Amino acid sequence: MSTRIAFLKGHGTENDFVIIPDPENAIDLPPAAVAALCDRRAGIGGDGLLHVVRSAAHPEAQEMAAEAEWFMDYRNGDGSIAEMCGNGVRVFARYLQRAGYVAEGDIAVATRGGVKSMHIAKDGDVTGAMGKALFPEGDVTVSVGEHSWPARNVNMGNPHAVAFVDDLAQAGDLLAPPPFTPASTYPDGVNVEFVVDRGPRHVALRVHERGAGETRSCGTGACAVAVAAARRDGADPAVTGTPVTYTVDVPGGRLLITEHPDGEIEMTGPAVIVAEGEIDADWLEAAQRCTPAGSTAGDC
Numbered sequence: 001m002s003t004r005i006a007f008l009k010g011h012g013t014e015n016d017f018v019i020i021p022d023p024e025n026a027i028d029l030p031p032a033a034v035a036a037l038c039d040r041r042a043g044i045g046g047d048g049l050l051h052v053v054r055s056a057a058h059p060e061a062q063e064m065a066a067e068a069e070w071f072m073d074y075r076n077g078d079g080s081i082a083e084m085c086g087n088g089v090r091v092f093a094r095y096l097q098r099a100g101y102v103a104e105g106d107i108a109v110a111t112r113g114g115v116k117s118m119h120i121a122k123d124g125d126v127t128g129a130m131g132k133a134l135f136p137e138g139d140v141t142v143s144v145g146e147h148s149w150p151a152r153n154v155n156m157g158n159p160h161a162v163a164f165v166d167d168l169a170q171a172g173d174l175l176a177p178p179p180f181t182p183a184s185t186y187p188d189g190v191n192v193e194f195v196v197d198r199g200p201r202h203v204a205l206r207v208h209e210r211g212a213g214e215t216r217s218c219g220t221g222a223c224a225v226a227v228a229a230a231r232r233d234g235a236d237p238a239v240t241g242t243p244v245t246y247t248v249d250v251p252g253g254r255l256l257i258t259e260h261p262d263g264e265i266e267m268t269g270p271a272v273i274v275a276e277g278e279i280d281a282d283w284l285e286a287a288q289r290c291t292p293a294g295s296t297a298g299d300c
Helices: 031-038 086-099 218-234 281-290
Strands: 004-012 015-021 049-053 070-076 107-113 114-120 125-133 138-145 147-155 159-162 191-199 202-209 211-217 246-252 251-258 264-270 272-280
Touching: 004 086, 004 281, 015 031, 015 086, 015 147, 031 049, 031 070, 031 281, 049 086, 070 086, 086 107, 086 114, 086 125, 086 218, 086 272, 125 218, 138 159, 147 218, 159 218, 191 218, 202 218, 218 246, 218 251, 218 264, 272 281
Parallel strands: 015 049, 070 107, 159 191, 202 246
Antiparallel strands: 004 015, 004 272, 049 070, 107 114, 114 125, 125 264, 138 147, 147 159, 191 202, 202 211, 246 251, 251 264
16 A cells, blocks of 8 residues: 555535555445545545446456446445445536546446446536336335335335334434334344435435434436336336426425336436645555454454
């Protein structure tokens, strides 16, 4: 590892990320290092980390290299690995453009949730093809304090439980993961969205992202909410033959989610790079020993 590590900071509707460019997959990023970098007081701060690697250089992405040159090795803020991040993949695409690897227009990005087709528009927004939603069978209930709600089980390459509530304040502080039943439904945890209606095909959400807590936005969560709302409203494009678009307000901004008759979902929203700099590798080595993911807290 070099003594200095390049980084950038970016966000999509205030879902923010540390970006580590590493084309040849040469930088070791164990969970404790990721958690140290994402720490908002002692590190750079972020809901997650975007590790930018060429697909051919990463063992999890080599089979996708023919379709997508770049792999988004996404990590949650606690250092755990996640399949996909909708806001993250838009910011990832914006970084590739900023770095000169791609231009405006269409690009492909490999993720653990498959290859995602992205479009970088001249107006600054980025549209991502998010794939199709799956609806695993079985009833799910989520709870906050004494309140419980039925939730729609939606998988967008990562798991979501979508609960429609009367008031977003009912979600509480969302510091801890909201309990859900049955516990076997999400063995690896779940992103939980609490949703209220704002108008026709217009909803707002708050979300607890597994491994990150409450975030200002969740792209795959916005997709899950839109398709859950469409099914609730009887607006299934596969049945009507007409695309349906929902405006989804998140605490950090607004996303537009469109589901097409073939089930493909597109998400459009902003993606912003706000800073870049260098990380001191010696600091990172020491800091990761002092995170909950580290193993030598007595050294801190």
